[in-house]
Amino acid sequence: MFVLSFGTFIALWKFASTYLVSPYIIPPPDDVLRTAIPMVTTAEIPRHILASLSRVAVGFSLGSGLGIVTGILMGRIKWVHDLLDPVIEFFRFLSPTAMIPIAVIWFGIGETSKYFLIFWGSFFVVLINAIHGVMATPPIRLRASECLGATRLQIFVHIVLPSAIPSIVTGMRVAIALSFMSIIPAEILAADSGLGFLLQQSSLLLQTNRVFVVLAVFGILGGASDWTFQQAASRLLGRYLEVHGRG
Amino acid sequence: MLSIRRVVKSFDSRPGGSVPVLAGIDLDIASGEFFCLLGGSGCGKTTLLNILAGFEAPSAGEISLDGAAINGAGPDRVVFFQNADAALFPWLTAEENVAFGLRIKGMGEAACAPIAEQWLRLVGLWEHRGKFPQQLSGGMKQRIQIARGLAIDPAMLLMDEPFAALDAITRRLMHAELLRIWSATSKTVVFVTHDVAEAVILADRIGVMTRGPSARIKAVIPVELPRPRDPGHPRFAEAYGRIEALLMPEAQA
């Protein structure tokens, strides 16, 4: 199915680029492939991949980490929730793209501004999911552990946290997607390396072939990251994600 | 002795209003007694059990256990929830669920293992010890919950229609097993059911509740039949008929 899906797509692409539109608009797939090979072998692409991926990795880790901790506190402690919730409800509607101008003023066009923007894109979705995960712990589960003798701390560690894991993992998966969506505009507007930068540069020079190569590489990277994350999550946290179910 | 005095419970409803669920429950349940609370669905059985467990405070009235007031839940009174699926911990295997109460007390894995094994064998699920709750049937989950509660050896069992979802044969076996455990130990059992036959099979005494709202204990009927009780026996039928006659007017029209 995977082969059929992409096979059909590439066939249509070839057809359109040969008979319908100019190669400046849609270059044929074999041209794109010919452009791609030297970009990869001269380490041009790998260098930019590394730049983008390391920004995503740092920003996503910071955003998820802080999102999980804050979310658990907010889900568990009412006054923390009531204190932070209004502010968060305000800030979470500012997309990472909306934050680019201020990030440049604060942090310049170095790495820090990209870390900040990816952090911004990951934090809120992980936070919201962590809060929900903690609060949605089934009351019977809490009561059961209570009458089996669990203390407040034990209930938190042994019941509330495990109950929140599926929701947190879902939040992190969405955050990965958001990180990939945020890195490109950030690099287009404020960077001198990374796939977004390369995309912008190729576009300015009307090198449509190269634009296509970068887009393809980026799509593959996003899919691969999500796959890797899911594999790691089910390897490390499988029993909390209810993957043993009979459906 | 579990002593329930004038216990009232109402829940707040929309602005200003409140729903009176229990209106003055008086009961004394002796230590070591097997007591059944019998009533139609929605009459407030679970509400009363939650109060006995210490999950909720009564709106008025007092409950004490051997003279000490109950405040909060504790491992001396284990609740067996009607919905075993929600009560088990899905990330723990059957065996880990059963050992949970022991591990939480600080008991080491090696010390827990034989106790968990004993209870898993008793409920007939030793072969399934490595499975997760989602991999077990409803009846198996309920048996795991029962093993988990009994493993910590509580003085009192608070059971909320634990066998309602089991097939008839499994239910009969579980009745026999529960009675065997109860008579071998000196545990007090408060067993909630809406099933007259189940109450007559199990109970020393049956507290028949009126229908809600504002439920009360309508009558407390001792069942003086020798165990094991045979539902085919004329005296069983006689007790059944007497209790059903009390319950019949409480059925919702």
Ligand SMILES: Nc1ncnc2c1ncn2[C@@H]1O[C@H](COP(=O)(O)OP(=O)(O)O)[C@@H](O)[C@H]1O
């Ligand atoms: N937390 C609650 N808030 C409001 N009403 C409740 C609550 N819990 C139970 N009730 C009401 O109390 C009545 C008795 O419920 P319950 O104790 O579950 O009955 P039973 O276990 O006998 O079927 C029902 O009418 C139910 O709607």
Ligand SMILES: [Mg+2]
């Ligand atoms: Mg009930």
